[in-house]
Amino acid sequence: MLTNTYQNPYLPTPMHVLRAYYESTDRTLKTLELSFDNPQDRLAFFRKFNPGQFCQLSVFGKGESPLGVASAAWEGDFVRFTVQKMGAVTKALHRLQPGDPIGMRGPLGNGFPLSKWKGKNLVIIGGGCAFSTLYALTKHVQHPQNRPDFGQIIVIYGARSSGLCMYKHDIQSWYQREDMEVHQAIDVPEEDWMHHVGYVPDVVKEVAPSPVNAVAVVCGPPIMTKFTLPALVQLGFPPDAIFTSLEKRMKCGLGKCGRCNLGSKYICKDGPVFSLAELNALPADI
Amino acid sequence: MTELETKIRAEAERLLSEHLVDVVVAFRKEDAPLHPQPAFFTQVDELQDLVYNGLCANNLANYLTRHPQETRIGMVVRGCENRSVNALVVEKQHTRENLVLIGIPCEGILDWRHIVALTGENVLSVEENGESVCVHTRENTFAFSRVELLHPSCQRCLHPNPISADVLLGELKPEGDPELMRLRIEALENLTLEERNAWFRHEAERCIRCYACREACPMCYCTECFVDHTEPRWSESGVTPAGMQAWHIVRAFHQTGRCTSCGACERACPMDIQMTYLTDKLNLDMIDAYQFEVGMDTTTQPPFATLTLDDKNRFITRGK
């Protein structure tokens, strides 16, 4: 298949759709679980993979779309993505059925600095479909082998409505776990909703996680992130203990095509995960 | 400073100091020789930078759509720019009441590339004196008659005089000869199909898809151009023959009944691609089929923007 002599970073790995299911009742969010066609690709992927990284998914004839990985390595020999229907590629991704071929480049980007977080309490704050990489992070730290590396774990996850809440059944089971605290929120009240109502920044203030020996990681729509970061600063989290994952239009994923730069940093290569301290030193070009 | 520049500055100063406009759109003195810049004057004391000469190559009407309708704009307009402004007013892109057009009967735009081709790259300054033009380069001085340096679109210009300016500065010029444009198009029409195809391909194949022609054109103001549309995609985006040809032909078609033949597209093109032959052909068709010339008033819609029951085409009549 490959005839050039160099490792070609533009060449997608051949994958197949293992499972495909809607994540939200309005069918704008669909989860795809992909399996590797070649075992060596699988090995290469998991050698490099770290929660917080993303991949470029290819629908041939439509193009590529960057998506955060929503699964942890221990979950199985597949890679999970949750796709919001937006442009031409994500619409095509929504049409895929189990058994359909698909291309994938990755893992790309830095991922969460887990080794630096060892021994810390984790405050995981997500909103909307950007929660997907935080889901991967939570799954990762939940594994019995990884769990002792971290202290207390608090997850705060908000969605516009209960119908848009992702990974429902799994998250429901988290409430039974004694090793973590879960707070879910929706924007406006609904009948039968047992959890928080309100915007994520307000829920964060309400839950008021302690900044002592803790890191907070925030992934959500820009407006949520914009108001959550100062809320965390106010709670006493220092800027180098607050992390967020950025999104911009991306093409190559390799720091070459140019478009995802934030100052001198490329979000695809130097990110997508940055600490607030790092962001404060970069121009507000987002 | 020329006499005409003095008059323009005085008029701009009057408009600004009497608060009759918010901004005066004109040209300012160049940073790089041969290239006066479109400029936006809001303060009287900035007007010392205002220039007007034969090298002012842009169609300033292009900047009309960058301002909200409420902005009161004073604009230096030549014949073509006046008609472009009128066409934009017809397309409801600005309110005529909020425009003050400072009309300048046009002597034609000097083609800087032609100057460079004749005198070499290192032009330092260009001196205009009526019908004669003197070009000073690092090494030499060259004398030309204005007409030999005119941009091709200006050589064929039909209406050098602003037709509906609020203020007219300078003396009216004679109208152009309509036969010039017709002769050029007829020469192309007289070629065989293969020859015409070869001509078209040859021009389109040098395209680098920089879209300077689009961005320089006052009538190309769509927020999203068809080539940038992703769903569906209307053309290949690369420099393939199919992509380049689609761009050139569709761009021209979108100008049908809207182009004033100002030639700003060709003057902007970095690859010296001829493209006005497409729009001029469509302009002639508009004249021949509909007796329509764009921008001659601020009310008449271009034929292809109107629906009338006596249209020549039958498709609008049910059952025929």
Added chain:
Amino acid sequence: MAYRLPKKGLDQTLRAWAEQSKVFAPQKREGYAQFLPWKAGVELLLDEPHNTRFPPKAFLLPQSETLLTYNRKLNQLETPTLQISPRIIFGIRPCDAHAVALLDTVFATQENPDPYWRARREQTILIGVGCNQPATTCFCTSVGSSPFDHAGLDAIFTDIGEAYLVETFTERGEALFAGLPQAEANDEGQARSIQQQAEAGLTPAFATDNLKDHLDQIFDSSLWNEFAQSCLGCGICTFLCPTCFCFDIVDEAQRDERVRNWDTCMFRIYSLEASGHNPRPSRAERTRQRLMHKFSYWIEHANQFGCTGCGRCVRYCPVGLDIRAMLRKAAATPSEVVHAN
């Protein structure tokens, strides 16, 4: 090594090269200088003070190139063979060769080298002709280059009247001139004085001391709006730029190909996201990006400006925006508080 090549021997040299490689050299077509295949008898444009209009970066990074083809039925991907035949670009100006060296820091990287770039780069020999008389739009000496810069070149020619002084910098450059008589001290002396004279003829176009830091500090200035007022938002300055490398990756479904095309930060859709959000919504942010990338971000990436002073953007900007004047204005703009976020 330095050799002497009499001008009347150039044709024979090119002829010999053309037997082994494709040879491209500047010639006039459509009224401007272009790199075209050399054939016996063609007229070369070597003493024009200016550059080819279209930058020779396209030899290494074609404006459109197929990254891969896919067979949807068989679910198979294929990449082009990338068997590039050897070619010699003769008569490249030092600014354009310097730009190739800059682009090596983007594409010939340790991590994730670009296979398409590398395959072409390895097969491409760059033989420069220095600029005895730089043009009025040239400003190479202001950005760390010079009319006889060696960067990126395998060899350089200096026009010393009846002959060229040929200096080689690489083995493959050296191999092309084997058999030529070595230059005499006199030739070299003459070349040095021509080179010095050319360099002395270029005055600093803008101040570069602290330029990066200063640009970082005026990120939020209204200056960018001023530039953006007349900017058309076309791609001329970036497409004709020898160092601009941004690209887009697009699937051409009707050909079953994934293609990369040059792209530019000057286009609105370059950074427009599927959600409709655009981090650079107006020409002001886009103009700023172009200048910041070249004169601030490049410093951080490669410790060099991303500009070699070729002057194409100055010559061909349809609204006369001169990057030298823009940088002078930037330098004169007072610093503000560093990103107040």
